[in-house]
Amino acid sequence: xxxxxxxxxxxxxxxxxxxxxxxxxxxxxxxxxxxxxxxxxxxxxxxxxxxxxxxxxxxxxxxxxxxxxxxxxxxxxxxxxxxxxxxxxxxxxxxxxxxxxxxxxxxxxxxxxxxxxxxxxxxxxxxxxxxxxxxxxxxxxxxxxxxxxxxxxxxxxxxxxxxxxxxxxxxxxxxxxxxxxxxxxxxxxxxxxxxxxxxxxxxxxxxxxxxxxxxxxxxxxxxxxxxxxxxxxxxxxxxxxxxxxxxxxxxxxxxxxxxxxxxxxxxxxxxxxxxxxxxxxxxxxxxxxxxxxxxxxxxxxxxxxxxxxxxxxxxxxxxxxx
Amino acid sequence: xxxxxxxxxxxxxxxxxxxxxxxxxxxxxxxxxxxxxxxxxxxxxxxxxxxxxxxxxxxxxxxxxxxxxxxxxxxxxxxxxxxxxxxxxxxxxxxxxxxxxxxxxxxxxxxxxxxxxxxxxxxxxxxxxxxxxxxxxxxxxxxxxxxxxxxxxxxxxxxxxxxxxxxxxxxxxxxxxxxxxxxxxxxxxxxxxxxxxxxxxxxxxxxxxxxxxxxxxxxxxxxxxxxxxxxxxxxxxxxxxxxxxxxxxxxxxxxxxxxxxxxxxxxxxxxxxxxxxxxxxxxxxxxxxxxxxxxxxxxxxxxxxxxxxxxxxxxxxxxxxx
Numbered sequence: 001x002x003x004x005x006x007x008x009x010x011x012x013x014x015x016x017x018x019x020x021x022x023x024x025x026x027x028x029x030x031x032x033x034x035x036x037x038x039x040x041x042x043x044x045x046x047x048x049x050x051x052x053x054x055x056x057x058x059x060x061x062x063x064x065x066x067x068x069x070x071x072x073x074x075x076x077x078x079x080x081x082x083x084x085x086x087x088x089x090x091x092x093x094x095x096x097x098x099x100x101x102x103x104x105x106x107x108x109x110x111x112x113x114x115x116x117x118x119x120x121x122x123x124x125x126x127x128x129x130x131x132x133x134x135x136x137x138x139x140x141x142x143x144x145x146x147x148x149x150x151x152x153x154x155x156x157x158x159x160x161x162x163x164x165x166x167x168x169x170x171x172x173x174x175x176x177x178x179x180x181x182x183x184x185x186x187x188x189x190x191x192x193x194x195x196x197x198x199x200x201x202x203x204x205x206x207x208x209x210x211x212x213x214x215x216x217x218x219x220x221x222x223x224x225x226x227x228x229x230x231x232x233x234x235x236x237x238x239x240x241x242x243x244x245x246x247x248x249x250x251x252x253x254x255x256x257x258x259x260x261x262x263x264x265x266x267x268x269x270x271x272x273x274x275x276x277x278x279x280x281x282x283x284x285x286x287x288x289x290x291x292x293x294x295x296x297x298x299x300x301x302x303x304x305x306x307x308x309x310x311x312x313x314x315x316x317x318x319x320x321x322x
Numbered sequence: 323x324x325x326x327x328x329x330x331x332x333x334x335x336x337x338x339x340x341x342x343x344x345x346x347x348x349x350x351x352x353x354x355x356x357x358x359x360x361x362x363x364x365x366x367x368x369x370x371x372x373x374x375x376x377x378x379x380x381x382x383x384x385x386x387x388x389x390x391x392x393x394x395x396x397x398x399x400x401x402x403x404x405x406x407x408x409x410x411x412x413x414x415x416x417x418x419x420x421x422x423x424x425x426x427x428x429x430x431x432x433x434x435x436x437x438x439x440x441x442x443x444x445x446x447x448x449x450x451x452x453x454x455x456x457x458x459x460x461x462x463x464x465x466x467x468x469x470x471x472x473x474x475x476x477x478x479x480x481x482x483x484x485x486x487x488x489x490x491x492x493x494x495x496x497x498x499x500x501x502x503x504x505x506x507x508x509x510x511x512x513x514x515x516x517x518x519x520x521x522x523x524x525x526x527x528x529x530x531x532x533x534x535x536x537x538x539x540x541x542x543x544x545x546x547x548x549x550x551x552x553x554x555x556x557x558x559x560x561x562x563x564x565x566x567x568x569x570x571x572x573x574x575x576x577x578x579x580x581x582x583x584x585x586x587x588x589x590x591x592x593x594x595x596x597x598x599x600x601x602x603x604x605x606x607x608x609x610x611x612x613x614x615x616x617x618x619x620x621x622x623x624x625x626x627x628x629x630x631x632x633x634x635x636x637x638x639x640x641x642x643x644x
Contacts, residue, residue, distance in 0.1 A: 027472075028472055028475050028476055028479070030475075030479075031471065031472060031475045084432055084433075084436060087429070087432065088428075088429035088432060088433075106409075106410075107409070107410035107478055108475070108478070110406055110409065110410060110432060111406075111410075111471050111474055111475050111478075113436075114406060114435075114439070114467070114471045115468055115471040115472070117436070117439055117467070118464050118465070118467035118468040118470075118471060119464070119468060120464075121443050121460060121463075121464035121467075122460075122461060122464035122465055122468065124460070124464075125457055125460045125461045125464065131453025131454070131456065131457075132453070134453065134456070134457060135447055135453075135456060138443060138444075138446070138447045138460060139444060139447045141443075142440050142441070142442075142443035142444035142446075142447065143440070143444055145436070145439070145440035145443075146437055146440040146441060146444065148436075148440075149353065149433050149436045149437040149440060150349075150350055150353060150437070152433055153350050153352075153353040153430070153433050154350055156429055156430070156433075157350070157352075
């Protein structure tokens, strides 16, 4: 993992510098400070990184600076969704820092998110590529945004609905989380001049990677200490979010009632019940299965350093501790 | 005005049909019902209409269907801003129908707006034009969205701030309202193959038209009966919004205190004070002056039916009764 870590860190720096360049603090300054706030919340820039790796996987000699704007646009979309999701979930902190609506107010947070949304499409327009690739990327990214809205809508509507099936959950997280990874990878493939078959292999790999990222996120919410998580532990449990863990637990007789989770002790008991029922293991097994199928899709691509990094990154998605 | 009315109605029908085609109600249906809700609030589709007229003014033989997606994208952006603005302004009704957050809830309204935002950029990608024009339009529309966020931010920050100057107000409404008219007209000019000088004339004309639209809106908020307005009369006064009328009134010794406006009678008195101070007349004179300068910019364009319609539409912006 060390080489991957070094490479990720190097790429993160490139993305961070580009974020500073493309999203400067200009008048009205406070709007831009609010919009940029979560840039400092310790994100790993995984989405723009997979876009760059997707491009390199089909075209190892691609000049990063030509496609950097596309990578930045994906990160901006991600940040916009964080700001709006925090409003909807009424989360006061994210990774130990105040959320935008907590620090600036709700109207301000809506606007800060909307501003990043606009910036994403402006920055996308600076990508240097063939015109037909630019159109394809615009369509991919805008459709991904639409799916994110659909997925977030479903996530809200699923809350405390004990009839949600595993298939419902997987559709929801595919839209809410996975399509942005998939769109990033597919955009990379397109910008790298990949064939249709390579681009769809990258897309499918991205869907698998994104679903696993979300399943791991759900699990981490349950097993990670508050200090590491940077927010309340088991917030999904308390909000009645339907995750693979909860769906398995419900099917195996676990009673989950958010209104009863009023103490640390009650939360510990609920998590232990889910562990004893094998629900957490089940979710991770399912994630491993999905990831395996996704990784096999990359067989369509010739071997390359970038491809190997993508496969390692996929494993990281499922093993990461935070 | 009758010929213009017929023409506007015909164009509105074309836009409405395209909205139905491009924004169908699909799963999850309730999200799309919420997103489409304000389509039925009696809008006149002025923004997409001016885009079409802008294109025809530089290229009278342009095939409308090739640029219809761009026109629809501008209308979708407008509708997205209405949904989010209503949340921020806590308005319960718009043109006599419930606002989206009132009918569906706040999280749902944020998502409905976000979904239209995404749709706008997806639909834009279906415009049939030269690749470099597509890039120019993407950049224009995304930058316009950014300016709208900046303008709405300023509008909120200006509330109850008695130090706001006329120049501050004009900058705010240019961003909040006028850039979308200007972007629509400039996009039309680009898609019609206009010269740089024609495109910037259309842009400047659009800025003037949009500022006047907003000043007229501010005035109508004061002088129109509730039943016609479809929302509370003098809502700007009650929210402490800084408009040209208020800024003039304050400068001429009118005391404006939203907390005192608790009865119809108090509102009537406040409006009468503004009238007596000449504040409403002043705002309309200023609008007429700005519009005149804007209209003169169109001298750069050859005479055409579309240009004559744009000039008539500009006059309508300032004379409209609702």
